[in-house]
Amino acid sequence: MNEFDIKKIGKRIADARKALNMTQMELADKLYVSFQAVSNWERGQSIPDLERLTTLCTVFDLTLDQLIRNDAVVQPIAKLSSTVTNDFLSMRDLVDTAPFLKPQEIDSYIDKVTDFPFDQIICLAPFITETTLSFLVEKAQSQEKIQQEHFFKLAPFMNTSQFDGLVCQYLNEGGRFSSYDELLPFVKSETRIQVVHSSNRESF
Template structure:
């Protein structure tokens, strides 16, 4: 897998990376050699001592913007701090906005916690990157960058389903737009992998469109748990009103509110008598059922 631009080429391989615990231990050792406390180091860097403490425990990484300053204060090279010559070279190149040569994806993933999204995005060319590559560093990229990557892939004819791994990192509007493309290609089955990420209004609209097209609730069963209560209730009343058959709404009965079930039950009794309620019995409130029985 290759990322590349005018400054960097990032190829997936088994290159050496580093871990935050090792970096933290290096910072701690260098600090103690100078005889300064975490608080003193934090004051010089203009950050909280908790941040320094988290570095030394391996809970987080120094921001790359602090590496140069940290290097000067500790009297050590970035390589000494990071404990990895290649990672140090990449970090130094980013700081100086200079070419860094070839960088493995593993190294990019390692250095990502130190970079802001703009710095990360200079390392990635979405024209060449594969979705799995983008997904591996998605938490460190801006939403706008990922949205644009997805948009370009769709325009190139990539199936929306292949973008599932980056959907959690996309904006709501971009996810909803992706759903429209998926439905165009394969109907509702084409978007089932990411229905949980769609907005309620989008799911409701897709449900109505699917029902109007197929005239059966079976066509929307895959998304029923994500349809709003209001829309489910409206569909139940609409479909029963159109068909007059309880069987036509049986697929969504478990999701219909009690008040709507009671309303439909009343219409059933008026039309078919108490025996017509049998399909609704598991869903009718006991008090309502008793009321119907007393009237009988």
């Protein structure tokens, strides 16, 4: 979502609040947030999360589509909402909606996911806890072989010990790293030696 879209949503929030003759503080109290948060929304500095958007719709007596009017936001949320009653959910749907969900909300959908591609998990990584990420990586490994490039993208988000174990497992199974500078800060000192040695073997 670009800055222009966020500012348009902020204006709609402000217009709806003013139509109800409410102050920012009064709206903030209904949402259990600070009035500064409401001010930031209305100025287009940030956007409410999914829970707050739902509450705003209730307060303003508007639909999500009326409040947001942005396909990039409405369609993923609507799609996720329409599938939560099913027994399964695609990782793609969850990734599309993740920016508008809290980590705990994402966790509540995880058990409905049946596909675990590494590329999608990497996209989801910034929005979930280390515990959830480790769980998803383990699931992904049962469906596909982890590739060298996956490590560099997962490193900033995984628990250090679990990531170190993942690297060691990869090396013990014959994996190699053709480059390693970005990887070394995320593994233990003894693992760094193995990573460098694997790179040296790769060069021969």
